[in-house]
Amino acid sequence: EAQVTQNPRYLITVTGKKLTVTCSQNMNHEYMSWYRQDPGLGLRQIYYSMNVEVTDKGDVPEGYKVSRKEKRNFPLILESPSPNQTSLYFCASSLRQGNPYEQYFGPGTRLTVT
Amino acid sequence: AQKVTQAQTEISVVEKEDVTLDCVYETRDTTYYLFWYKQPPSGELVFLIRRNSFDEQNEISGRYSWNFQKSTSSFNFTITASQVVDSAVYFCALSEAGSGNTPLVFGKGTRLSVIA
Numbered sequence: 026e027a028q029v030t031q032n033p034r035y036l037i038t039v040t041g042k043k044l045t046v047t048c049s050q051n052m053n054h055e056y057m058s059w060y061r062q063d064p065g066l067g068l069r070q071i072y073y074s075m076n077v078e079v080t081d082k083g084d085v086p087e088g089y090k091v092s093r094k095e096k097r098n099f100p101l102i103l104e105s106p107s108p109n110q111t112s113l114y115f116c117a118s119s120l121r122q123g124n125p126y127e128q129y130f131g132p133g134t135r136l137t138v139t
Numbered sequence: 140a141q142k143v144t145q146a147q148t149e150i151s152v153v154e155k156e157d158v159t160l161d162c163v164y165e166t167r168d169t170t171y172y173l174f175w176y177k178q179p180p181s182g183e184l185v186f187l188i189r190r191n192s193f194d195e196q197n198e199i200s201g202r203y204s205w206n207f208q209k210s211t212s213s214f215n216f217t218i219t220a221s222q223v224v225d226s227a228v229y230f231c232a233l234s235e236a237g238s239g240n241t242p243l244v245f246g247k248g249t250r251l252s253v254i255a
Contacts, residue, residue: 067248073240128243
């Protein structure tokens with residue numbers, strides 16, 4: 026089954042403790058991205074990757090890092106999480122960047138930073 | 140710059156009523172794509188529809204219909220004979236065509252509550 030998976034689905038952590046949210050897709054997609062969803066703000070893009078070893082900042086990249094060492098994986102790294110990074114995070118992938126390639130979303134990761 | 144406005148933050152209707160969710164967008168591109176996603180209480184994003192800027196035909200899918208009007212930069216979504224299972228947050232999104240990064244730009248969402 027074609028899908029985007031994220032782990033963990035739920036995470037509660039403390040300020041400053043490094044964490045990684047994994048994202049994996051099994052569709053051989055080139056383009057992957059991370060979004061965060063906050064109440065009243067909709068979803069905003071954090072980082073994106075056009076292909077292996079090609080990543081760049083989206084609209085809200087501060088406090089996050091990403092890597093793309095393999096085509097299928099696109100982990101989101103929070104080196105020193107802060108409470109303002111409490112959010113619902115979505116990973117998305119599409120065959121290539123641009124349209125009409127549909128973006129497939131993962132199930133979401135709900136992160137709470139205390 | 141791209142922008143999507145969903146002016147209705149929350150809507151509450153009684154089951155079987157029709158309801159329209161508004162979406163107004165801004166873009167300078169002549170080629171772009173519009174989307175609607177549903178987010179049920181479980182949290183996942185469910186893709187509903189994608190339209191390109193050259194196709195202004197309205198679309199109907201069961202109880203769902205979409206009205207795309209370039210003249211007013213709107214892409215409204217109507218649910219006919221609403222059901223409790225339609226209760227969710229609905230997002231309208233825009234993506235410009237291009238060779239670079241083409242992220243989805245989302246509206247803030249409309250929370251629809253359908254009461255039995």
